[in-house]
Amino acid sequence: MLSISSLAVSGLALLSQASATILQNGQVRLTSFLNTQVNQSAYSFTTYSANASEISYQGRWDSKFVSWWSAPGIKFAYTGQTVAVTFGELTSPRVLIGYRIGGLDWQFTNVTAGATHLLVSPSTPGSSQTGPISPWTFELRVTNWAFGIQIGSVHVAAGEKLIKLPDLSRRIEVIGDSLAAGMYTSYEGLSSWAYGLGAGLGNTDYSITAYPGILHQWFYTSDTSYRASVAYGDNPEAWDFSKRPAADIVVINIGTNDQNSANNVSAPAYADALTKIIQGVHGKWPNAQVIVMSLWLGFYQSGNSYFPNAPQGFVKEVQDMVRMFNSEQYLDNPVVYDGVTKKSSQTGKRTKAFVHLFNTSGIMQHNDIGPQWHPTDVGAIKVASHLQQFIKLTFGWELQATGPEIFHETLYWNDEPGY
Structure with missing residues (x-):
């Protein structure tokens, strides 16, 4: 939730992410992550290198097949009942990954740099089932927003094969800070x-370029983390936007901490930065629709009730900026921005408005914000659900999720009807 103008983040806050305790109303949640590391020499595998065309990389990965940002992953279909992954030496220590087969629930394991992890075997629950998803599909996502993995190779049983999955029919991109990255939620990115928005829409490929602190970094492969500064110094890889199809919808939620006087970000500076991000999106994906979310803060108790902290965050500036983008004057002479070259230029005339305001007021209440000022799991679910309905009503996107789990370990209920 750092400032929109922040381009560097202290590494100190990143050290405990992979081993954090999950709390439920202050009580420690019991977790039992599987130990999946194996001795590769004890198995007979068909092996695919990290650059195999059958592996679909989700989110942003650099030229060394190292993941960045929030909830990046890989997907593919496979034959047989075995999937293993060897993780490269640039994998963060003990990073937590979520993975699943077909439409079954997420499983979690901590992975190790240079090690091979057997993630699917004949003993994996459900792996012997047939249909309705055929062939079996495999999906892996990095949970820790601060850490990443490097794919070394992917293995299936000897004589079996990987199958490339087609791109889905819809694409959505979320640009955000720690509120979107999943900071302080149970499984962070997941x-x-x-x-929840991208996966919950169903039939939608999604990418989350969210991290505490972002501006021109959206134009690059890596985020603004300490590990990125170690990997790239002052010369990060520019993101090749041609690697993936253009997003149909881009959601932007950024700048919550900019309104904090301690960060000394003026309203004009915030508006200019957000304008440049939208102009950058317009330049890279001319046909994308952009949703700008209003900002929210926490709540405070006053007397016998709770109220949202004020101000709620550059309300007038955001509204004025949306009106500016949708004005005839701007649509007749639109501007695009390139965050790599830092240059702006005019482009062809647009025929209709493409920037939309999503008002978050009233969605969350005081107990939907955790002690560290970020949404709880329930708060995140509420935001995602309201956004899905906004997208459905605004763009006609039907909700096409068919049942597979989205949020893991949110099955809370009371089993005594009369207590």
């Missing part, structure tokens, strides 16, 4: 509202 408990964030941004992931």
